[in-house]
Amino acid sequence: MTTRVMGPYIGGKHETASPREVRSPYDDALVGTVGLGDERLLEAAIAGAAAAFKAWSRSPTHERALVLERLALAIEAEQTELSQLITRESGKPIRYSKAEVARAISTFRLGAAEARLLGGEVLPSDQLPGAEGRLTLYRRVPRGPVAGISPFNFPLNLVAHKLAPALAIGAPLVLKPAPQAPLTAHRLAELVTAAGAPPHAFDVVHAEPNVAERLATDPRLPVLSFTGSDTVGFHLESVARRKRVTLELGGNAPCLIDETVDLEALLPRIVDAAFGNAGQVCIKAQRLYVVKSRFDAFVERFVALTRELAVGDPMDPQTVVGPMIEGRHVTRVQEWIAEAERGGATRLLGGDARGNVLWPIVLTGTKPEQRVCKDEIFGPVTLVEPVEDFDAGLRACNASRFGIQAAVFTRDLGRALTAYRELDYPGVLVNDAPSFRVDNVPYGGTRDSGQGREGVRFAIEDFTETKLLSLKDL
Numbered sequence: 001m002t003t004r005v006m007g008p009y010i011g012g013k014h015e016t017a018s019p020r021e022v023r024s025p026y027d028d029a030l031v032g033t034v035g036l037g038d039e040r041l042l043e044a045a046i047a048g049a050a051a052a053f054k055a056w057s058r059s060p061t062h063e064r065a066l067v068l069e070r071l072a073l074a075i076e077a078e079q080t081e082l083s084q085l086i087t088r089e090s091g092k093p094i095r096y097s098k099a100e101v102a103r104a105i106s107t108f109r110l111g112a113a114e115a116r117l118l119g120g121e122v123l124p125s126d127q128l129p130g131a132e133g134r135l136t137l138y139r140r141v142p143r144g145p146v147a148g149i150s151p152f153n154f155p156l157n158l159v160a161h162k163l164a165p166a167l168a169i170g171a172p173l174v175l176k177p178a179p180q181a182p183l184t185a186h187r188l189a190e191l192v193t194a195a196g197a198p199p200h201a202f203d204v205v206h207a208e209p210n211v212a213e214r215l216a217t218d219p220r221l222p223v224l225s226f227t228g229s230d231t232v233g234f235h236l237e238s239v240a241r242r243k244r245v246t247l248e249l250g251g252n253a254p255c256l257i258d259e260t261v262d263l264e265a266l267l268p269r270i271v272d273a274a275f276g277n278a279g280q281v282c283i284k285a286q287r288l289y290v291v292k293s294r295f296d297a298f299v300e301r302f303v304a305l306t307r308e309l310a311v312g313d314p315m316d317p318q319t320v321v322g323p324m325i326e327g328r329h330v331t332r333v334q335e336w337i338a339e340a341e342r343g344g345a346t347r348l349l350g351g352d353a354r355g356n357v358l359w360p361i362v363l364t365g366t367k368p369e370q371r372v373c374k375d376e377i378f379g380p381v382t383l384v385e386p387v388e389d390f391d392a393g394l395r396a397c398n399a400s401r402f403g404i405q406a407a408v409f410t411r412d413l414g415r416a417l418t419a420y421r422e423l424d425y426p427g428v429l430v431n432d433a434p435s436f437r438v439d440n441v442p443y444g445g446t447r448d449s450g451q452g453r454e455g456v457r458f459a460i461e462d463f464t465e466t467k468l469l470s471l472k473d474l
Contacts, residue, residue, distance in 0.1 A: 004085075006182075007035030008206060009189040010045045012199040017041060020206070022183055025091040025356045026314055026323040032089070032183045037205035042174075042214060048200035049145035049172035050220040056198055057142045057170035061116055063196075068112035068167050070195035072105050075188075079105070082156060082184065084315075090152050090181040091323040091356070092277050093314045104157040107439045110456040111164030118169060118460065125470060133473040140464040142171040143244055144222040147215035149236075150185065151228045152178035152325050153280045158248075159185050161439070162225045163192070163202060165459040174203045174221065176212040180325050216240040223463055230376075230448050246452025246462050249445055250376035251404040253434035254287040254397035256419070258390050259294050260411040263301060266431070271305045273407075273433030274382040275360045278321050282449075283405045283435045286377060288384045289393040295386040299364070302384060303349050306360050321380055323356035330358050333379040336371045337361060343370055348384070368399055376402065390415055398424050403446040407434040426453075 007014035017035030024031055037045075075082060079101045086097040120139030126132045148162040155178060166173040177185035185204050192202045205212075209232075216224050216236040224240050226233050227248040237245045255270060257263075273285040290298045314322035324330050330353055340363055341347060350361035361381040366373050372383060387393040390410070397406050405427035408419040416430045426446055429436055437443055444453040452462045 003030055004032035004183055004187070006032065006186040008037040008041045008045070009186050009202075009204040010041060010200070011048050011203065012193045014186075015041055015044075022089050022181070024088050025180070025325050027355075029088070031085075034182045034186065034206050037207040037211065039211055039214075042205050042207055042211055045174045045200070045203040045205050046145075046214070046218055046220055049174050049203060052172050052198060052200040053142075053145050056172060056201055059170050061118070064167060064170055065112045065115040067192070067195045067197045067201075068108050068115060068164065071167075071191055072108040072112070074191045074195055075101065075105050075108065082187065085184055085187065086155055086181070087314045089183050090155055091314050091325060092153070093316075093319040093322045095317055095319070096277050100154055100157045103439055104160040107157060107160040107164050107456060110440050111168045114165070114456050114460055115168035120466070135471040136469070138466045138468045140169075140460070141467045142169040142463060143465050145172040145174065145220065146223040146225055146463060147218075147221040148173050148175040149212065149215065149224075149226045149228060150175060150177055152181040153277065155181040155184040156188065157439070158227050159188060161454045161456070161459060163188070164456050165463050167192075167197065167201065168456065169460060169464055171223070171463055172200050172202070174205065174215060176207055176215060177204060179206065182206045213239065216243070225452075225459070225462075230450070233450060244462060246444070246454075246459070247450030248443075248452070248454060249282070249448065249450040250378070251282045251402045251445065251449050252286040252373070252376050252400055253283045253405055253407070254289060254400070255285050255407040255409065255434060256387075256390070256393040256397055257288065257290045257294065257298060258393070258408075258410045258412070258415065259291050261409045261431075263294065263298055266409050267298075267301050267305055269433045271302065271309070272320065273435040275306065275309055275321050275380045276435070278324050278358065279380040279382075280325065280378055281435055282376065282378070283437065284378075285382060285407070285433055285435065287373065287397070287400075288382060289387045289396045290384065291389060291393065292386045295384075299348065299384055303362055306349055306362060309360060311359055312357055321357070321360055324358055324379060325356070327356055329379060330356055333358060333361075333377060333381060336375075336377060337363070337381065340366050340370045340372045343367055345370070345372070350380075374401065390418075394419060394422050398422075401448045404444070404449045405429060405434040405437075407432060
């Protein structure tokens with residue numbers, strides 16, 4: 001596969017900018033070159049988005065829906081190449097890159113459907129005497145151009161979750177892609193133009209943080225949609241005055257396994273959720289709580305299945321655990337593991353490292369105050385701890401500053417409903433891993449995991465506002 005040279009994509013074309021190499025986190029092979037946008041180029045993108053907003057937001061429904069439908073077909077036509085590009089620049093194992101491309105196709109098709117459904121409601125206004133004789137209705141209209149910042153771990157589909165709703169409502173999107181994996185977003189921008197979107201409907205500017213912060217502060221972009229770390233996300237929210245800010249941040253998702261389940265049926269799914277893509281997923285299974293009566297049996301099989309995982313080359317279709325995105329994160333994870341072990345934790349498996357590849361690690365005997373418990377490890381590490389009973393397990397799941405999705409495995413319907421009521425998470429999954437997500441459902445966090453929701457229809461609600469019409473008889 002040839003390397004790509006891509007400048008900032010502004011107004012339907014690549015601009016010339018200072019080149020930066022993009023290299024594979026697995027073997028340091030050159031993947032491509034991306035232009036680094038400066039203040040001038042970012043201003044061109046923001047100004048272009050602001051100028052394009054009125055016409056694009058008032059374009060006919062069928063035009064916006066057709067762009068999304070064509071875009072889905074274009075991605076489908078080159079899904080092999082896009083999967084390989086995702087793997088080469090992000091290190092994501094090819095099996096997961098293929099799944100990501102398939103999901104992105106679905107996300108854009110959902111966007112086309114939502115574009116055709118976007119409307120409002122007729123309301124009765126005659127609630128009090130004297131208010132009769134009026135037609136009152138509202139519709140949803142875009143707030144304005146959208147600023148987007150996306151992460152490396154889903155360089156296509158997490159961009160799609162900003163772009164599909166933006167295209168559906170006719171809101172231009174200015175995106176800063178992840179610095180480690182920017183090429184996929186640039187290729188997507190080319191496909192958007194080819195699908196018939198007007199210039200500045202989707203501009204992509206790879207920029208340094210001090211330059212890109214303007215996406216949060218510029219008033220011409222009244223919506224900020226950020227996906228990434230809680231530290232950066234909350235900083236941007238603090239400087240994004242008078243904006244609608246949606247934050248999709250980190251997590252340390254729990255799983256609770258009770259005594260009623262068939263362990264062999266659920267273990268492969270939990271193992272994949274714990275270590276797939278080297279655990280670089282914000283809803284990976286990080287904390288596993290097992291009722292005492294099943295704990296020993298669970299741990300034995302969990303460790304055995306984890307030991308069998310294919311580790312290494314992300315282009316190998318069998319690989320589950322590829323490289324971490326950067327060497328500094330390998331070092332960080334090893335430091336957290338050492339801290340936990342000094343505090344009494346036991347390592348049941350793993351920890352070898354070769355380059356950016358870190359073999360899966362299973363810990364037990366951890367303490368809630370340790371970083372492996374209280375923070376997002378974002379690596380191939382999972383904790384397994386016993387709990388006295390189901391209720392104690394629910395309390396352990398809730399002992400977190402994060403909240404996106406939690407999983408409960410039980411055959412007891414009453415317990416499933418109790419978990420839905422008691423778990424302080426926007427998403428509760430019963431008999432499936434916390435990493436499960438389909439692209440039409442509401443997805444997002446509370447507490448230190450952020451605010452707002454993705455899922456195309458739900459993101460549209462954040463990107464739009466209601467506009468009222470009251471028409472009185474004369």
